[in-house]
Amino acid sequence: MGDIKANGNTGLETSTDITNLKTDFETNIKNYVGDNTKVKLNWGTDEDDVGSILGSDHGGAAIKDEDVISGTTAVTEQPLAGKFEIIWPEEDTSNSELTIQVGANAAQTLNIGLRDMRASALGLSGLQITDNKKASDAIGKCDSAILRVSTFRSSLGACQNRLEHTIANLNNTAENLSASESCIRDVDMAKEMMNFSKNNILMQAAQSMLAQANGQPQGILQLLR
Known part of the structure; x- marks a missing residue:
């Protein structure tokens, strides 16, 4: 256990105790470098029967996991890096936000x-249709851009x-x-006008009565003459 051997020029195999797996693997893998190396991990654990507990006997269990990656010359390499094309940019979360006061009280705002x-920003720059x-x-990017624009338009x-409802409510209040x-x-x-006419009639009546009252002494003087 604990030895590493080269399988031709195409593979690498290690067999070690589970307690020393990490140390043995990291130590011995550094001594092996080859072109088109395939890293193959085969993990196994075995238990010896030591008896039964309450009539239950447990045998050895095996755990196995294999992963083969072609074109890898060292464990620290990233063979999948650069093999994927990003066709949709990450959404910019640093965009600004407009806050509008829509009510008479504090905190009645619309963001x-x-x-x-x-x-x-929509990922449409540099589209090519040469093949x-x-x-x-390009069609997929355009569809995604249309979906994103439609979503933002629905939000607007x-x-x-909401603003039209607020304006209508303010007009009703005004x-x-x-x-x-x-x-x-x-x-x-x-x-x-009714009060004015009434007061005018009362004033004319008062003036007429005052004129008659002033005329009575003159009538008495004429009788004395």
Whole structure:
């Protein structure tokens, strides 16, 4: 146990005790370097029967895990690095947010998230259709960009509906306030004209009675003459 041997020029195999697996593997793997090395791990654990407990006898268990990666010359290499093409950029979470005060009280605000919808942010810059694969990838990117733009448009539409509702509510409040102010400050023309006519008639009657009262002494003087 604990030895490492080269399997031709295409493979590497290690067999060791489970307690010394990490140390033996890391020590011996450094002594083996070859082209197109395949790292193959075969782990196994065995237990000896030592008797039975309450009539149950447990035999040895085997655990096995194998992983073969071609084109690897050292354990520290990353054979899958650079083999995948990113066709969709990560969403920029650093975009700003617009806050609008929509109410008369504190904290009655509406937050509108702003996202970058430029072609570079949508992953549409540098599209190529020179061959079938690139054209297919371009179609996929366009579909994803359309979906993202539609999602953001729906979010903006919801914010627009919220603002329109707020505007309608404010207009209704202003109309009710104007009507209340009219009830307090404006004049009821019909009622006031009626009061004016009544007061005018009473004044004319008073003037007529005063004229008659002033004429009575003159009549007595004429009788004395």
